[in-house]
Amino acid sequence: MVIDCVVVGAGPAGLAASSSLSGLGIEHVVLERARSGETWRTQRWDSLHINNPAFMNTMLGAQDPDTYLTRQEVVQRLEELASRAPVLTGVDVVGLARLDDRWLLRTSGGQLQARTIVVASGGENVPRVPALAGRLPDRIMQRYAATYRKPSDLPEGAVLVVGSAQSGTQISEDLLAAGRRVWLATCPVGRASAKYRGRDTLRWLDEAGFFEHRPEDLPDPRLVQAVPALRAPLGHDISLQLLSNAGATLTGRLVAGQGETLAFDDSTAANIAYGNHAAADIRGMIDAHIQAHGLSAPAAEPDPGELPIEIDPPRQLHLRNAGIGSVIWCTGYTGAFHWLGEGLTDAAGAPLRQGAASPAPGIWFIGLRWLIHRTSGNFIGFPRDAEVIANCVRSFLRARVS
Template sequence: MGTVDCVVVGAGPAGLAASAALAEEGVDHVVLERDRVGESWRAHRWDSFRLNTPGSMNQLLGPLPDDEYTGRDDVVRHLDTVAGRCPVRAGVDVTGLAPHDGELVLTTSDGPVRTRSVVVATGSENVPRLPPAAQALPRRTTQLTGASYRSPGALPAGAVLVVGSGQTGAQVVEDLVSDGRRVLLSASPVGRLPTPYRGRPMIEWLREAGFFDQRPEDLPDPAMTRMPNPLLPPGGDHDLDLRRLAVDGVELVGRVTGAADGRLHVDRSVGDCVAFAEAFAERARSMADRAIERLGLDSPPDAPDEPFDYPVRDVDELDLRAEGVTTVVWCTGMGGSHRWLPDELLDGGVPRHTSGASPLAGLWFMGLRWMVRRCSSNLVGMPGDAAATAAAVRAHLG
């Protein structure tokens, strides 16, 4: 492949955004993708998946209706269109990187590639994390992750336990409930975004309030960057409230803490999880109210949420066979795979960087959570981050 000024590794949304920005800067580059364009979107999204941000926030995919919440197959189609304008080479696996004589040398399945700069856009949330309890369940139990779940019809008959009530877990639960499945949900502490709010989807108010442009230094506690994203369902017409899911028949249990003999041990933390979600919801309302006041909008007041009773399975273990649970869907978080990078560039497997810039000269990252802003790992934030990265690459190349 020879030498090129810049190599982008990964042809998902972040890599394609980087490629478009590098082209704007006039940087000669190539995009290397080990599988197909947008492979995670093809292989790791369930059938009914839709984006939880409207078209007005997803212009990376091309012109979209402002209120469209795009489905999985259409996302893939749009990514293919974007990739058609980029120098993508699919089927090339990058397995190593090393500095050499002022350049960077990539080890690839197509031979070594010398380059003056690299943008790593391989994703930070495409490798499922599984707790040790998953290894202790009997073989008769079907186990999936949020990345391998496809549809209720693909599961064996019986009840389903979803572990984790973040964005993926909550949407999988709604998918299962719509099919009439009996569902148990192991809750986790995740913020809730009440929507609609004061006449509009909450996401629109939060965008006006600068929520998605928050930087890590804007947060009262840096640890908040490690929390799951707050719950925001597609459509903006309802919110994902653990209490209402319970009222609708979802059986809430606490967090899974272990497993033995076909039983899952759970704690009694559902109340704490609900309290965490409601505290976040109140902060979101306050942000929206301030945005409405700043903009001088005449927006109708919103009726405050009144506390209400909701059923909880107050147990400390679940006997899966006795419960009729035949499938467990683990929605317990995702990580990235950066093991092909030198150890000194990683901190516990996570890339070391400052606003996307690696300590190694000529190396940048794209698409990492909270890389620059809250939205850095979302479609809405990638174009802006890509423009800044491309400008830095151009400056580095001189």
């Protein structure tokens, strides 16, 4: 039997793809190595909320537009979506080969032939493991953003959080709220104020078309590699300055270490400035939108995250002397695309693609950052991209028939 389309992965992107394929009447099956939404089940900390309000997450069903769903609520809603989709769980795809005019998928449950494939296995579910992790003392408990759950799971003492992007800052907040001493090794990450000129900043940006930007719209193509701007859940502000005021000790980027001694660069002030500059750029974009459309809005208010703080970041840190018993690596993720085989991935293991399409006929990707739009990597973008990809699948299948 040859099926028209196989979707690999039953996370939110894969379920969005399945919904669009069903809407076009395309025969398909969704293969999931574990359970639907597995990454949300096993790679998120207990207190996590989605950092975008519900108006950006409509694929997850009806909810108050200003709601910030919890991790468990996301899992429950993904389960509901999966219950309406042709999902086969516990089926791991381990290899792919071309077979005449179709694709042969080798899976843990046997072989399957498909005319088209939508790869939805995710680009952010394999933690990046820095080499420094292997040089720390055995007494240090090491966790990643994907394996951290709650402060009480960690040994007593201070915690070093490495990386100040979305996961690092939110986990730092979680630890500080539990009364833990936190050292935060920072990096250059933009941020956005929670509110500006009387409205949620994200609503302004949505109205201004910010989320519709395509890679080709950017003034510098390298911007697609930039870490997304910080945005805290539940409508509050987050910045390195606010974390410092809450008790975190900021350092520069972690650059070296052996045993109990770690070394940092002197980028702390520059990383703070980077966040401030990004926040100012976003405010300027909103101001320009308001002016261009003659909109009525309150006057601009001060940025709550841009606080004057005094810092004296250390260049070296002795873990035992600082009372640090655990390190949480918030150093990013990659995906597992090895099963695609030679010729479909680059030297780093990332999938080769032009937009959503693979160079191989009949294969598309969904769920990766900047796939088609700025929002391709999150809930607001999954259904939009899924519609585009489902239409590509339909056109491909029709061309084969004709």
